[in-house]
Amino acid sequence: DGGITQSPKYLFRKEGQNVTLSCEQNLNHDAMYWYRQDPGQGLRLIYYSQIVNDFQKGDIAEGYSVSREKKESFPLTVTSAQKNPTAFYLCASSGKWGLAGGPHLYEQYFGPGTRLTVT
Amino acid sequence: GENVEQHPSTLSVQEGDSAVIKCTYSDSASNYFPWYKQELGKRPQLIIDIRSNVGEKKDQRIAVTLNKTAKHFSLHITETQPEDSAVYFCASTIMDSNYQLIWGAGTKLIIKP
Numbered sequence: 001d002g003g004i005t006q007s008p009k010y011l012f013r014k015e016g017q018n019v020t021l022s023c024e025q026n027l028n029h030d031a032m033y034w035y036r037q038d039p040g041q042g043l044r045l046i047y048y049s050q051i052v053n054d055f056q057k058g059d060i061a062e063g064y065s066v067s068r069e070k071k072e073s074f075p076l077t078v079t080s081a082q083k084n085p086t087a088f089y090l091c092a093s094s095g096k097w098g099l100a101g102g103p104h105l106y107e108q109y110f111g112p113g114t115r116l117t118v119t
Numbered sequence: 120g121e122n123v124e125q126h127p128s129t130l131s132v133q134e135g136d137s138a139v140i141k142c143t144y145s146d147s148a149s150n151y152f153p154w155y156k157q158e159l160g161k162r163p164q165l166i167i168d169i170r171s172n173v174g175e176k177k178d179q180r181i182a183v184t185l186n187k188t189a190k191h192f193s194l195h196i197t198e199t200q201p202e203d204s205a206v207y208f209c210a211s212t213i214m215d216s217n218y219q220l221i222w223g224a225g226t227k228l229i230i231k232p
Contacts, residue, residue, distance in 0.1 A: 110162035
């Protein structure tokens, strides 16, 4: 279903614990993204990666960390430093990012999301 | 940096009527404008996009128009159906540059039977 998967669908954690969200894609896409979605606030970019072993902070990176050791995988860790971690997290990928080419390369394919609840 | 404003935040229309959602962008260099649809509990999916070298693009009941002078673009849905109920997001970017997609805040479209 779509070639990009996230697990788990629902995740519950106690405050003060780090938690890692999984994102895997088999679309052979170079670029991957993590977004946070809160009601009425659209899609806010946490981190993105254009290529393996490289990633950049988005608008709300504080309290989060990522790695990109493989092209197919882009896990997100929500650390205890994130003040308000309860949210819906979406991972996405696209063919290329910022390189010459047609608009089809910019289409972002989203995973089904992980709903994280921290109490 | 680039900013995208999207209006309205909620739109309620009678089934069969038309719906229009408008986005305004700030960077005149932006040249690619996609629209994504997110049904309740599902992932966002691209439904239509437009490049800055055209003023309008249609795909069956949906169309997107672009006014580069005024820096705004709009999504038009005609003959609305219950399955059109969703949240719609606009975005903009500059192709061939290291620009991410800049997203609007979303519009919740409600189709009344």
